[in-house]
Amino acid sequence: MDVIEAIRTRRSIRVFKPDPVPRKVLHELLDVSLWAPSGGNVQPWYFHVLTGKLLDKVTAGLVEKAKTWDGKDYVDTKPDLPRTGPYSKLLMPRRQSLKALQDPIYYPPGTKNLEAKQLEHREHMLRFFDAPAAIVVCTDDRGPTSIVSIGAVTQTICLAALTYGLGTCIMGVPVLWPEIFRESLDIPKDRAVVTSIAIGYPDPEAPINRFPRPREPLDKLVEWHGL
Numbered sequence: 291m292d293v294i295e296a297i298r299t300r301r302s303i304r305v306f307k308p309d310p311v312p313r314k315v316l317h318e319l320l321d322v323s324l325w326a327p328s329g330g331n332v333q334p335w336y337f338h339v340l341t342g343k344l345l346d347k348v349t350a351g352l353v354e355k356a357k358t359w360d361g362k363d364y365v366d367t368k369p370d371l372p373r374t375g376p377y378s379k380l381l382m383p384r385r386q387s388l389k390a391l392q393d394p395i396y397y398p399p400g401t402k403n404l405e406a407k408q409l410e411h412r413e414h415m416l417r418f419f420d421a422p423a424a425i426v427v428c429t430d431d432r433g434p435t436s437i438v439s440i441g442a443v444t445q446t447i448c449l450a451a452l453t454y455g456l457g458t459c460i461m462g463v464p465v466l467w468p469e470i471f472r473e474s475l476d477i478p479k480d481r482a483v484v485t486s487i488a489i490g491y492p493d494p495e496a497p498i499n500r501f502p503r504p505r506e507p508l509d510k511l512v513e514w515h516g517l
């Protein structure tokens with residue numbers, strides 16, 4: 291797969307097959323991803339790879355949080371980095387259009403017990419969509435350059451994953467509760483839990499892995515200077 295094809299075909303995967311990902315594959319994937327760029331080449335990242343019982347323990351803690359979190363109100367969350375939002379008037383319609391594409395899949399017309407289904411969905415999300423593995427990305431440097439670098443390595447992991455037939459979903463929601471990771475993974479107090487990635491073999495048939503993803507047209511986003 292060439293790079294352009296990888297960029298175009300990567301999409302967030304939210305239903306995974308239960309098959310475990312061999313440690314060797316995860317090792318290779320992370321090892322190659324270390325070639326991601328970083329400001330000053332400081333490589334400000336640490337990775338925690340979670341599978342099996344430890345993943346179950348962490349997700350059990352997160353699912354407990356889902357019970358009191360309504361998906362909108364963030365008062366009981368203490369992320370290590372300031373949470374994005376509320377979105378601006380410009381960005382909000384894009385967020386809403388994602389919801390409009392996903393909601394009919396999660397809650398088809400006529401869905402009964404909507405609240406229970408919504409809770410089920412939040413729990414599924416906080417179980418990393420039942421992926422067999424999750425990668426938590428941390429940093430000792432909360433400066434914006436390092437956070438951009440974390441973005442670069444995170445996307446590199448997601449693109450490299452395609453070579454191994456793996457699907458990923460970058461996930462900001464689980465890290466709203468960094469204390470859950472900190473407790474189970476012995477993450478030092480001053481190390482920030484920045485983001486997380488669900489990773490596993492995708493279920494290609496699942497509608498939530500297939501809906502068309504909108505993108506703004508380039509013309510709205512670019513200004514050309516000097517050419």
Ligand SMILES: Cc1cc2nc3c(=O)[nH]c(=O)nc-3n(C[C@H](O)[C@H](O)[C@H](O)COP(=O)(O)O)c2cc1C
Nearest residue numbers: 300301302304388415459460461462463464485503
């Ligand atoms: C920083 C970041 C955080 C995200 N957090 C979540 C999340 O918590 N849950 C989720 O389902 N998707 C999450 N996503 C995935 C986005 O919804 C997805 O990238 C976006 O809708 C574009 O779709 P695509 O990745 O399929 O192209 C996140 C993506 C990024 C980059």
